[in-house]
Amino acid sequence: xxxxxxxxxxxxxxxxxxxxxxxxxxxxxxxxxxxxxxxxxxxxxxxxxxxxxxxxxxxxxxxxxxxxxxxxxxxxxxxxxxxxxxxxxxxxxxxxxxxxxxxxxxxxxxxxxxxxxxxxxxxxxxxxxxxxxxxxxxxxxxxxxxxxxxxxxxxxxxxxxxxxxxxxxxxxxxxxxxxxxxxxxxxxxxxxxxxxxxxxxxxxxxxxxxxxxxxxxxxxxxxxxxxxxxxxxxxxxxxxxxxxxxxxxxxxxxxxxxxxxxxxxxxxxxxxxxxxxxxxxxxxxxxxxxxxxxxxxxxxxxxxxxxxxxxxxxxxxxxxxxxxxxxxxxxxxxxxxxxxxxxxxxxxxxxxxxxxxxxxxxxxxxxxxxxxxxxxxxxxxxxxxxxxxxxxxxxxxxxxxxxxxxxxxxxxxxxxxxxxxxxxxxxxxxxxxxxxxxxxxxxxxxxxxxxxxxxxxxxxxxxxxxxxxxxxxxxxxxxxxxxxxxxxxxxxxxxxxxxxxxxxxxxxxxxxxxxxxxxxxxxxxxxxxxxxxx
Numbered sequence: 001x002x003x004x005x006x007x008x009x010x011x012x013x014x015x016x017x018x019x020x021x022x023x024x025x026x027x028x029x030x031x032x033x034x035x036x037x038x039x040x041x042x043x044x045x046x047x048x049x050x051x052x053x054x055x056x057x058x059x060x061x062x063x064x065x066x067x068x069x070x071x072x073x074x075x076x077x078x079x080x081x082x083x084x085x086x087x088x089x090x091x092x093x094x095x096x097x098x099x100x101x102x103x104x105x106x107x108x109x110x111x112x113x114x115x116x117x118x119x120x121x122x123x124x125x126x127x128x129x130x131x132x133x134x135x136x137x138x139x140x141x142x143x144x145x146x147x148x149x150x151x152x153x154x155x156x157x158x159x160x161x162x163x164x165x166x167x168x169x170x171x172x173x174x175x176x177x178x179x180x181x182x183x184x185x186x187x188x189x190x191x192x193x194x195x196x197x198x199x200x201x202x203x204x205x206x207x208x209x210x211x212x213x214x215x216x217x218x219x220x221x222x223x224x225x226x227x228x229x230x231x232x233x234x235x236x237x238x239x240x241x242x243x244x245x246x247x248x249x250x251x252x253x254x255x256x257x258x259x260x261x262x263x264x265x266x267x268x269x270x271x272x273x274x275x276x277x278x279x280x281x282x283x284x285x286x287x288x289x290x291x292x293x294x295x296x297x298x299x300x301x302x303x304x305x306x307x308x309x310x311x312x313x314x315x316x317x318x319x320x321x322x323x324x325x326x327x328x329x330x331x332x333x334x335x336x337x338x339x340x341x342x343x344x345x346x347x348x349x350x351x352x353x354x355x356x357x358x359x360x361x362x363x364x365x366x367x368x369x370x371x372x373x374x375x376x377x378x379x380x381x382x383x384x385x386x387x388x389x390x391x392x393x394x395x396x397x398x399x400x401x402x403x404x405x406x407x408x409x410x411x412x413x414x415x416x417x418x419x420x421x422x423x424x425x426x427x428x429x430x431x432x433x434x435x436x437x438x439x440x441x442x443x444x445x446x447x448x449x450x451x452x453x454x455x456x457x458x459x460x461x462x463x464x465x466x467x468x469x470x471x472x473x474x475x476x477x478x479x480x481x482x483x484x485x486x487x488x489x490x491x492x493x494x495x496x497x498x499x500x501x502x503x504x505x506x507x508x509x510x511x512x513x514x515x516x517x518x519x520x521x522x523x524x525x526x527x528x529x530x531x532x533x534x
Contacts, residue, residue, distance in 0.1 A: 034071025161198035169206020236282025
């Protein structure tokens with residue numbers, strides 16, 4: 001399953017990102033996207049963890065994500081159909097070894113998409129080979145397995161088997177693996193149909209532990225969507241147990257109809273139909289009540305106000321590079337707010353006693369962002385993500401330099417009253433520019449103030465030259481001490497640099513993240529060097 005998911009995600013990663021991102025608040029569209037992407041990757045966890053990445057990056061609301069997660073839980077039943085139709089077929093065994101050889105060659109020697117195709121072929125082949133091995137050997141062990149205490153025809157026995165399925169899903173971090181085992185056991189006679197169906201119900205619940213484990217210690221938004229996944233599975237399990245008899249009747253009829261004349265296993269096909277049936281029915285309440293559930297989750301899992309303002313990242317998003325890049329951009333925006341907040345505290349002169357802690361916090365957020373960006377592996381040919389990453393790295397560079405400017409300006413800012421009125425006015429104008437940048441960072445979908453920031457930066461640069469000349473003249477004439485002159489020159493230099501870096505960071509951050517680069521930065525690496533104040 002790991003090989004299969006790795007290959008399919010690499011092939012479908014960019015399209016997965018575009019499809020998921022196109023989802024709005026329309027539940028049916030979100031449900032369809034989750035269903036399709038899970039069928040494509042053969043792993044509901046891949047879709048849900050990608051959705052968590054969109055949630056934590058601020059690109060999707062919880063209400064829009066809940067139907068998508070519901071679709072993913074239905075889509076995972078495609079693996080059950082795969083095993084029921086191909087895995088239990090005796091005729092497929094003859095072609096599995098040649099397919100495995102082909103997949104291995106493509107994975108080892110192939111380039112680009114062919115390498116990912118080989119990985120997917122190897123994954124599906126190994127999965128089916130494993131099932132055939134189990135199928136051929138489990139019958140020998142079936143006689144020693146005593147299931148008399150877990151009769152799937154009784155409520156207590158059924159609940160016990162559901163619990164076993166939950167434990168298997170938890171231990172394997174997957175629903176596909178224990179359901180495949182249940183299908184093989186059903187085929188060999190080690191489990192009856194009721195027992196295999198009960199294990200399937202439990203495995204559907206147990207696999208949601210992947211989301212819970214992945215979001216421990218992360219933001220409230222990530223934990224909410226993991227909780228929504230678990231709630232969805234519990235609702236589906238409740239539907240399966242309450243409607244067990246009619247669902248079994250319908251699934252058995254479907255299995256008999258499909259397998260007539262095909263030689264397939266009716267019980268296995270019926271179990272696959274049962275899996276799809278109860279997950280689809282259980283998803284309906286979440287489609288209808290997504291908004292209400294989102295509000296309940298916000299109440300049950302509130303944001304923690306005591307968490308230090310240091311940006312954190314959910315590294316499970318690295319499985320989908322486009323999602324990770326969008327998350328890095330969102331994290332950098334939050335880091336930028338930490339930087340501008342710190343800078344404004346210093347420029348305004350109030351709360352200066354907290355500036356050291358603010359510098360530490362802002363630096364930690366930038367470091368966290370830098371490390372996360374370094375872990376993103378963009379697939380070959382994904383030019384939109386590359387362009388977005390380029391803008392993110394450029395903005396990261398300028399925001400990091402802003403922190404250094406704040407540190408250097410701090411000695412002069414500790415007692416702003418000692419500076420002459422012209423320098424204080426200069427710093428006030430720099431403050432206005434940083435406030436403009438800060439306001440835009442809080443609402444990055446608004447029109448970026450690039451022209452105004454550039455105008456202020458150019459004006460401050462010209463004024464700095466004049467103020468520097470006047471300060472040196474006063475010092476030479478004895479009107480200003482050298483120490484005061486150095487403090488004034490530092491104030492001018494680093495305030496000028498702060499505004500310059502704010503303008504440049506804003507320019508790089510205009511490369512948007514909605515699935516493609518909608519704009520290129522107005523500045524380039526060469527212009528950065530040429531225009532940076534000395």
